[in-house]
Amino acid sequence: MPTIYETDSLDEALNIVQDENKxxxxxxxxxDIGSCQEKWTSDYLASKIGSKPVRIHVSQDSMMDFVRKNFTYETLPFNKLIHRCEQTINDEYFLASHERYYFRALGDNQRTDIANIEKHFPSIANxxxxxxxxxxxxxxxxxxxxxxxxxxxxxxYDIMDNILIQVHGTKRLIMFQPSDIDYLYIDGDKSLINNIEEPDFETYPLVRQATYxxxxxxxxxxxxxxxxxxxxVKSLDTYAISVNVFWRHLNIDxxxxxxLYGNKDVVPFSRTIGQLAKSLNELDKQLPSVYVDFYVRRLRCYLDNYIKEYEKKN
Ligand SMILES: O=C(O)CCC(=O)C(=O)O
Structure with missing residues (x-):
């Protein structure tokens, strides 16, 4: 299993981000990530942010699963949340005393705001x-x-570049290159394989071919x-505090x-898949089912050949 590359050099980091071949x-x-590393204790954050209500994921399972939804969405005042995250067993709970919490900040208006620490958590942003x-x-x-x-x-996966800054606690990381999409049993932008550390190879045999x-x-x-x-990403022995920053690598258009989340596929792809869905719908309406079945498979052969040719060219 290869390890994720590590560097102490900001110049090298910048070069890897900017060089299209890297x-x-x-x-x-x-x-130097700033004073947060010393300052951001649970008491400090609780006193600075106070009882601002925050939306959280709550699960009895240590592996949150978006596809099968083994969690509920709840709201807690921030100062309660941080103290609950700190404990592994809580006297007050939603589902069970050992429940886990995951907070991913949203904007104040969840339908329209893009998360921004300076706007939504100004007391700690600096x-x-x-x-x-x-x-x-x-x-x-x-x-x-x-x-x-x-x-x-x-x-x-996300469609924007992102830097994940670890402030408190330790996280275990597993990453896969984009072309490993073939082995990860994807539903939208998420993998169906929830236990990625010990996958069920009978259900997901292709994951053996993915490079961890x-x-x-x-x-x-x-x-x-x-x-x-x-x-x-998984937090390890203690509760974890991180901040991540997303930015656009491509032209804004x-x-x-x-x-709002930086995870909607890029516009040329959404357009392509929208047109394809329409065309398949037409095909389905016009032809008997044996033909539809045949031509959908034919389309898959076309795409497989396209990928092969594309790989040769690049
Ligand atoms: O740190 C985490 O818990 C998850 C981070 C993540 O998914 C991201 O940065 O996109």
Whole structure:
């Protein structure tokens, strides 16, 4: 299993992000992420942010599963949430005393706001510094994340570049290159394989062919997650506090204007798949089922050949 590349050099980090032939994930050590590393105790955050209501995922399972929804959405005042995340057993709970919490900050208006620490958590925003890996006009969002110990978020990809800054606690990382999409049993932007560390090979045999890139993110480290790289992140022995910053790598016109999370596929792809869905619907209406079945498979052969030719060219 290869490990995720590690560097202490901001210059090298910048080169990997900007060089179109590189753009692989890396862990950047020794970047000064600001006073948050010392300051962000649970008491400090609770007193600075207070009882602002926040929306959270709550699950009895340590592996949150978006596809099968083994969690509920709840709301807690921030100062309660942080103290609950700190404990592994809580006297007050929604589902069970051992339940896990995952907080991914949204905007104040969840339907229209893009997460931004400066706007939504101004009392702590100046405590953190981001590695200067992108220009400010490409900035998209800054997301405050807190999770209980030993809590995993599903494997998924995002369509923007992202730097995950670890402030408190340690995280286990598993990443896959974009072309491993063939082996990950994808539903939208998420993998159906929930237990990625010990997958069920009978149900998901192709995952044997995926290359697992692994790493550990310690407090003070920053992980570069290039757009389209699959990632699976799990907090380890203690609760975890992170901030991640998304930015646009492509021209702004390629991104859906109403994408709040940075995970809607780029516009040329959404257009293509929309047209294809329409055409398939027409095919289905016009032809007897044996022909539809045949031509849909024929389409798959066309795409397989297209991929082969594309691989040869690139
Ligand atoms: O740190 C985490 O818990 C998940 C991070 C993540 O999924 C992301 O940065 O896109």
């Amino acid at each position: 753009r692989y994930p890396f862990i950047l050590h020794k970047f 405590d953190i510094k981001y590695p200067p890996l992108f220009s400010s006009e490409n900035f998209f969002s800054s997301v405050f994340r807190i999770s209980s110990a030993n809590t995993q978020l599903w494997t998924h 890139y692994t790493g550990i993110l310690q407090p003070g480290d920053c992980l570069f997650i290039p757009a389209l790289w699959f990632h699976n 390629f991104y859906e204007p109403k994408d």
